[in-house]
Amino acid sequence: MINGAKAGGSRGSAAEERMEVMSLDYIIRKAADEAGISETGEIAINELEYRDEVRRICEGNSCRGYGKTWACPPAVGTLEECRSRVESYNRMMLFSKVYELKSSFDFEGMRSAMKDFKDVTEAFDKGLGKDFPPYMLLSNESCHRCSECAYPDESCRFPEKLYHAIEGYGFVISELAVKAGMKYNNGPNTVTFFGALLWGRS
Ligand code: SF4
Numbered sequence: 001m002i003n004g005a006k007a008g009g010s011r012g013s014a015a016e017e018r019m020e021v022m023s024l025d026y027i028i029r030k031a032a033d034e035a036g037i038s039e040t041g042e043i044a045i046n047e048l049e050y051r052d053e054v055r056r057i058c059e060g061n062s063c064r065g066y067g068k069t070w071a072c073p074p075a076v077g078t079l080e081e082c083r084s085r086v087e088s089y090n091r092m093m094l095f096s097k098v099y100e101l102k103s104s105f106d107f108e109g110m111r112s113a114m115k116d117f118k119d120v121t122e123a124f125d126k127g128l129g130k131d132f133p134p135y136m137l138l139s140n141e142s143c144h145r146c147s148e149c150a151y152p153d154e155s156c157r158f159p160e161k162l163y164h165a166i167e168g169y170g171f172v173i174s175e176l177a178v179k180a181g182m183k184y185n186n187g188p189n190t191v192t193f194f195g196a197l198l199w200g201r202s
Pocket of ligand 1: 069070071143144145146148149150151155156157158159161162
């Protein structure tokens with residue numbers, strides 16, 4: 001899903017463009033802080049790798065999200081379609097939140113963290129505001145907003161709040177974390193979820 005308002009106006013001087021980029025970076029940082037995001041890091045779009053083997057894991061359906069919602073494959077399109085959606089932007093920021101667990105068997109804690117991260121993504125989305133130029137947000141796996149997803153018979157009921165699963169784009173999250181200079185593993189009895197903001201068009 002692509003969120004955000006259309007970028008308007010004509011291009012100004014190089015100084016004006018720099019100011020615009022700086023103010024977008026400020027809005028992003030502020031929205032990330034207010035949403036409770038723990039860490040962020042930027043990745044060059046041309047360094048991204050879209051791995052077919054990740055899509056094969058999706059098809060194995062160990063997360064039980066495959067073919068169940070509009071947020072996961074196959075609904076998000078082929079890897080090529082995902083790549084071309086991503087490459088229509090020129091900046092990508094990975095973001096994460098770290099959650100404490102009671103133990104490594106705290107499945108309830110993991111489930112609640114997974115749900116909370118969707119809320120964090122939505123809060124970040126709201127913080128970017130309606131005037132932010134076109135952007136796309138990816139979040140953690142699946143979508144549990146509706147008790148029963150409309151997929152595949154009807155369109156998504158909340159397209160403005162539909163965040164595609166970042167894994168569905170063929171990304172290995174631990175690789176993304178390294179490229180972004182972020183911690184993938186934040187220690188024993190924690191779980192860290194990741195999402196991504198894509199924005200900027202040349
Ligand atoms: S918002 Fe509802 S209809 Fe849309 S993908 Fe999520 S669960 Fe499905």
